[in-house]
Amino acid sequence: MKSLLNEKAVEISVPGTRVFANKVAVLSDGINLTLGEPDFPTPEPIKEAAIAAIRENKTGYSHNAGLQELRESVSSFFRDEYGFYYNPASEVLITTGASEAIDSTFRAILREGDEVILPAPIYSGYEPVIHLAGAKPVYLDTSRTGFLPDPAALESLITGRTKAVLLNYPSNPTGVTLEKELMDEIVAVLARHDVFIISDEIYSQNTYGVPHTSFASYPQIREKLILAHGLSKSHSMTGWRVGFLLGPEYLIEHILKVHLSNSICVSLPSQHAAIEALDHCRTVPAMMNLEYTKRRDFVHGRLLEMGLDVKLPSGAFYLFPSIRSTGLSSFEFAEQLLEQQHVAVVPGSSFTGFGEGFIRISYATSMNNLIAAMDRMEDFLNQVNLGQSVETSK
Ligand SMILES: Cc1ncc(COP(=O)(O)O)c(C=O)c1O
Structure with missing residues (x-):
């Protein structure tokens, strides 16, 4: 029966964001930086409006x-x-x-x-x-x-x-x-x-x-x-x-x-x-943006300290650093970071071949998570760099 399916649907692959989000979800100490959604709760008045609508049939x-x-x-x-x-x-x-x-x-x-x-x-x-x-x-x-x-x-x-x-x-x-x-x-x-x-x-x-x-x-x-x-x-x-x-x-x-x-x-x-x-609730985004700005600046600073080439973005809640210096493909980087440090990011190749050489980091998560994730990523990069220098000294 499978051959009767629309091949166009069969050919679609699961987005890279989901793949790594699913993998990190089963790790008790995992930190998920793949999120494409705000980590704030929906504001109360908005929830109340929906509740009232339901009550009023x-x-x-x-x-x-x-x-x-x-x-x-x-x-x-x-x-x-x-x-x-x-x-x-x-x-x-x-x-x-x-x-x-x-x-x-x-x-x-x-x-x-x-x-x-x-x-x-x-x-x-x-x-x-x-x-x-x-x-x-x-x-x-x-x-x-x-x-x-x-x-x-x-x-x-x-x-x-x-x-x-x-x-x-x-x-x-x-x-x-x-x-x-x-x-x-x-x-x-x-x-x-x-x-x-x-x-x-x-x-x-x-x-x-x-x-x-x-x-x-x-x-x-x-x-x-x-x-x-x-x-x-x-x-x-x-x-x-x-x-x-x-x-x-x-x-x-x-x-x-x-x-x-x-x-x-x-x-x-x-x-x-x-x-x-x-x-x-028109002022809600501005309140969230204050928090996003602090997180963006923190992660951006840490990535620069780690020696990664990264632009300071002025919108959305993602950073897109280059990981070319590691010699790893974006998929290998994301996979090894997850395996070794339990931190999930999205390989740039999930965003077409032109994203190869980059990873996507979402800062729609708490500052505590970001601090811990950056510490772990630094450890990971130190290991990768160590491996590279052993390789070149052989
Ligand atoms: C660029 C872009 N467009 C659209 C969407 C989907 O938005 P919605 O939840 O409104 O369907 C996303 C979700 O991540 C997105 O990043």
Whole structure:
């Protein structure tokens, strides 16, 4: 019977983040630095809003696009935070996380043989859904340009087969954000071509010292842009599964049909919780960011002291140091660090081949965990260096 399965589904591999998270979970003294979710509890008022919704029997289906009240909250939130307007009646869709937003978008726009350009290294969640839709990812190497997409290199990849360009800033896994000047240049390229732009800005509320500029704030690309977002990261709501899609009506109209066919609508108590988050808990991300900044600076400093080459990221909650000096592949590094020191990180190769030579460290965990993990990583690197010098003295 196995041969009857859709080979596209069979070919998908389990993300590297999960592999190492599962392995560390069974170690009693393990420290997990693979986490892609905030370690803070969901704020109380948000939980209370969901509890009240359940008590008031708000437990049925909503409009397929999401509660009108929530779409209005989403529209106001983006207008106030980033200065652009989408009509809640026709240009906003509430989805099961940003994940479903992106999947439904791809399924609405991609045809067999289409290509999607993605700057890499990049989050591993996109490739499987592009593949399932019959299309092909085309990666733009950013590993030699400070993880920033070079506009001319991006343009050189656009062909008649290119259907979309996916951008994810602040970036998972590198934590880099884009400066306005570079965004202007990228927008100039994208405005010249008939391609869709999917901008996954799920980490836009997690920036450190640099204000976020959204690709949705450029009117010249508005007609081809889909903005994917959600509350998982900003409000520590990963398990609530609330995401948003903002885009022009002619696109939302068709993506809505894909969305309603696979989800009908997002869980109603979660939608009520989301209204509370957007209307009354706007300062939550800033409070988390204060803590993230301390952790980022600490881990960054320790990695530099260990002699690793690492950029100071200004967004998301990841560091992406180079481990090339160890002579190990990123997978070997992650595997040996886990075996010897019970610390789990994600090999850079999980974020396409352009992530090889790097590891991803999440600092969405307590300072105590980070202190212990950095001590253990230092011991590990000392062992590796010792091994290297024995090898060379032979
Ligand atoms: C870049 C990026 N996009 C989307 C997601 C998924 O978000 P959601 O929980 O809203 O589905 C993640 C989760 O790690 C992510 O890192």
